[in-house]
Amino acid sequence: MTVEKEEVTVTVNGESHVVSVEPRELLSQTLRERMGCTEINIGCESAICGACTVQSDGKSVKSCTRFTVQADGADIRTVSDLADEGTLTDIQQAFTDEHALQCGYCTPGIVMAVDEYLDHNTDPSREEIRNEALQGNLCRCTGYENIVDAVETAAEKLD
Amino acid sequence: MTPNHSDSGIGSSVSRKEDRKVLLGGSKGVDDIPLSDALHIQFIRSEKAHATFTVDATDARDVSGVVAVYTPDDIKQSETTTPNPFTLFSAPMEGVPYPDDSLRQRSFAEDKVHYHGEIIGMVVAETQRIARDALDEITIEYDIIGPVVTPQEATADDAAAIHESVPDNVAFEGGQGDRDLTDEQFENAAYTVELEKDAQRVSPTPLEPRAAIGQYDEATEHLDIIATTQIPHAYRRLLAQMLEHPENKIDVTVPDMGGGFGARQHPYPADVLVGWCAVDLERTVKWRSTRTENQLVENDGRGYEGTWEIALSEQGDILAVRADIRYDLGAWIARGAASLAEAGNLLMTGLYDIPAAYSHVTGIVTNTARIDAYRGVSATPMLMMLERLVSKVAKKAGMDPAAVRKRNFVDPDQFPYQTAGGAKYDSGDYERNFDIGLDELDYSSLRERQEQLREEGRYIGIGISCWTEVAGLGPCGHIDVATWGYGGVQVHPTGEVTVYAGSSNHGQGHETSLGQVASHELGVPLDSVTVVENSTKEVTEGVGTYASRTAALTGGAVAKSCRKIVQKGGKVAAHETGVTPDVIEFDDGTYYPIDSPEDAVTFSEVARQVHMGADIPEEMEPGLEEQTYYDPENCTWPFGTHMVVVEVDPDTGEYDIDQYVATEDCGVQINPTIVEGQIVGGIAQGLGQALYEEVEYADDGTHLSAPLRDETLGSNGGYTVPKAEHMPDITIKSTTTPSPHTPHGAKGMGESGTVAAPGAIVNAIEDAIEPFDIDPMTPPITPEKVWMAINREGKE
Known part of the structure; x- marks a missing residue:
């Protein structure tokens, strides 16, 4: 089976990459398999769980829903790019302070989704955090309450 | 010498050591290994x-x-x-x-x-x-x-045999408890209630x-x-x-x-x-x-269907409980599946002093994937049904469901308490813990408010579910595999400590909590303790993490190894200071003779000395490292009650959870923040079982629930895992009744949420719509089912 490959240029965590991919290759696969971004987790492959959430040009997207060829020219950020020389961001710090993660499989995706959400809504209510900020992500361990607490705490710090 | 304390020891809510790696994107799963x-x-x-x-x-x-x-x-x-x-x-x-x-x-x-x-x-x-x-x-x-997909189909007269050697598809059957006494109690009861349950298979679904x-x-x-x-x-x-x-x-x-959750x-x-x-x-x-x-x-959990019954006296004493269970095993008996029958029976009387109980379980093979352990195991169906029955029989007798529970709790002076199902509960103070929950709800006012609101056409319901679980699974000999806890502790010559734990951390925070145990016992800072787990290369032995056993058993083994180390170090300190070991005290990482505290020797000095092997007692081997295979006397039996307030809109069947109070007592807590995290996480899974989750098979045996789905999209097929928007805020209240037999009084507690939440939520919804004279509900309770119950045919 020979499939024509396409050349795609993407910037990942500040570094530019040129890759040659089959049209069916997903962005999540490219990031994990070609660029070593194993912080992106693949929980469902069907855009439900959000464990593969990254930011593309500042917007959070589930990387399993994008073909790599659609990401040509995009600027992608993952959770690994948030901390500044090992200093956690307010959101990351709030997640550990509030015990907002257990197994941690969903965490990199949730942090990226929340990071973008708080750009738009700097003072969310708990209801907004549950219904909007965390709308696209599943967590099977925490029951979410501590994640809601962490987002609240982080939002307060951003004020 | 007494165990020691440090700021990061047992009881401290320190932040988890494992978080930083995750948050920096450094976690590596199986699929991430190059x-x-x-x-x-x-x-x-x-x-x-x-x-x-x-x-x-x-x-x-x-x-x-x-x-x-x-x-x-x-x-x-x-x-x-x-x-x-x-x-x-x-x-x-x-x-x-x-x-x-x-x-x-x-x-x-x-x-x-x-x-x-x-x-x-x-x-x-x-x-x-x-x-x-x-x-x-x-x-x-x-x-x-012809496939047989349900236990009823599998045991029908003309059912195809899944395995030729077992023509009736019955893998095993047996009962626990005193059948005759139970039957007798039922005959003498003033009130009885019988309740059916379907198998409701749920999927653990680690992410x-x-x-x-x-x-x-x-x-x-x-x-x-x-x-x-x-x-x-x-x-x-x-x-x-x-x-x-x-x-x-x-x-x-x-x-x-x-994640793991038993699967x-x-x-x-x-x-x-x-x-x-x-x-x-x-x-x-x-x-x-x-x-x-x-x-x-991956194995589903539960698969328990059948009939559960309760008998109550005129005065409100629970006389007996009885269950006749068909247990859907799937096509093959998974490794742990058979033993779950006994586990459920052991605690079929819950927190109550019930003189007679009998549970009969028939294990049936069906053309489905297997059933095995899932957080809560068979305690979930057994206690969900018990707690639903207690509420229903109380109402039938015209009594308050909370009052009937209080009347029937095992009293603190009855421990160790032998249950009619065959368990020996180690310790408990049920009513004190329960009352904290009632106070938090302001229960009697809430009941009055419920009456007033009904007059206004609003329907709130209060659901209560008490729980215990078979935690800290041991002792050895109880089942046919080893059930000790393993903990090795090595003290480096620098005074730093490595703990080798035979359990498995996959979200529970053992790197932190087991580190806290060593920090507590040895008086060293938590930062000086490293916990190694999850490897047969690095850890000598282990039984693993399941049955809420790590805090009590691995924690217990680590504590015991630390105590051996402290004792050996004490002999070195005595040798060093020229006194006998019995007059050496150990406090906060320092050894000193009782009468001359100024001659103190630090733990790290002792560690270096034992490692070098110079200036130690003659009969002593160098090295400061100990192992423990901790075989406990008994399991541990934590307890508590979940209380839920819901409001149901009878026009649409939709419901909101207004309040959720969880009381718990897991003995001495190592890290209260981690305990709370486990409780809330378990509640989410229990709420999933109550309201959203069910593995479905088509009539031809095709599995229909494989992809995850977003229930708000209303897709057919798939499996719904609760999202943030489905969860209420939860209030947790704790009491501390130590286990009398574990080294630091800890009990396990990882499964309480999945055991208690289903019964509490179902009871709350049924309580809310009681005025509509509904038939018992079948979880997962969707708004559609609520609407159907209220508006069923034949009703006014």
């Missing part, structure tokens, strides 16, 4: 539930990049020994023999499939994509046999799909397995048995794992074949399941 030369396995799985079959793999073998294709014949004809059948953890219950050997699961189907998803071969290729593509080139011809890597070194005959398991040492033992490969030539490591214990057929394939090809092979494959074959 492998330069691995081959990729895709399993050929049955699309039918019950059929004989033939496989034609000719075209798949020709696909470029395919290295090997194994049909059942290829596996059997290989020089590598065909894997042996799985073994069972224990017999179903005391006095009931092991089920027929033919019901022990096989790693692959030879000529007949028994459930949708059963393995009938594998494709091995250079990349995962090639292997997946090659799967499309496999042709399977099926000759369908990381199952995966395994097998690496075989031909020269040393060493098999290295990297896998998603909660019990690495036991997993190794089973692989050794099944592959007939020496246990000391197998190692199992578990990297960062995305990730012993190897599954796929895991066994990954190991087998590595040996057969003498290569590194890797399998990573998709979400749908994971859901198709």
